[in-house]
Amino acid sequence: MSMTPEQATWFADIFARLVGNVDKVLLGKSFVIKLSFTALLSEGHLLLEDFPGTGKTSLARAVAQTVQGASSRIQFTPDLLPGDITGVSIYDQKSAEFEFHPGPIFANIVLADEINRASPKTQSALLEVMEESRVTVDGISHPVGAPFMVIATQNPIEQAGTYRLPEAQLDRFLMKTSIGYPDHAATLRILEGSGTKVHEGTLTPIVESGVITEMSRLARTVHVDPVVADYVARIVEATRTAPEVRLGVSVRGALALVRVAKTYAASTGRHYVTPDDIKLLAEPVLSHRIVLDPEAEFDGVTPSSVVSQLLIEIAPPAERVTA
Known part of the structure; x- marks a missing residue:
């Protein structure tokens, strides 16, 4: 059943x-x-992927407070172990049984700060929970609940002592973007409130977490016309044949772009996806899934520029698409 205009x-x-x-x-x-x-x-x-002090932690905490959920922050370091994230089973002498102690991953919004500073083994601890929203410890699965989102950060400047995220892990992230520095007007507003510490304020929740779950269910019912799906397929296939690209976007990336476009369309009050939704979201959804040829990378080509060029070259559907 498709989303109705009233639901949108x-x-x-x-x-x-x-x-x-x-x-x-x-x-x-x-x-x-x-x-x-x-x-x-x-x-x-x-x-x-952003510089320090741009508000990444504030964003994660504010999102969690807005949906009346729990938030946690994990500072990734080279000595961080997988159990520090997922939790561990500890033997209880009174009950003569192992008792699971959940780690900080058990929250609605999890900030994984400087994720590329941890070893690949520790980063791999996130793969299962990001894909299936559950953690398996000693053969027992523990669901993390819903809603659940990991907001991971990387510092694009300091690369000493970091580990590059493998393509399989990057593919688990639905989108990649940056906050960036505020403009002049926003900076002045921030300075006017400089007497308050950054983390002192508490936002009033707008909705309960159950409403977020219902909205997620509704977003999946947004209509996607076959011509729009064909447009997505042509963009994704073009990333695999572009001369600057060594590894193009996977099928998971194509599904991600459609899924995000559905949600974004609903957020604007529409019950159907348009080609403009695809064009707007293609760069944050697809760019981090592209691996460039070393020579192209040396010449200054970026995944974002590849996606932008493909959007220029590939013609979108001409007619307006509705349900």
């Missing part, structure tokens, strides 16, 4: 209130906030 209107109203609430904390970054909630409602995860 309700969805858009709640979405706008969610974004407006977080905008009180992360000033002047409404598009990044929209992408964050789009990832959450699409049941995916977000990778932020």
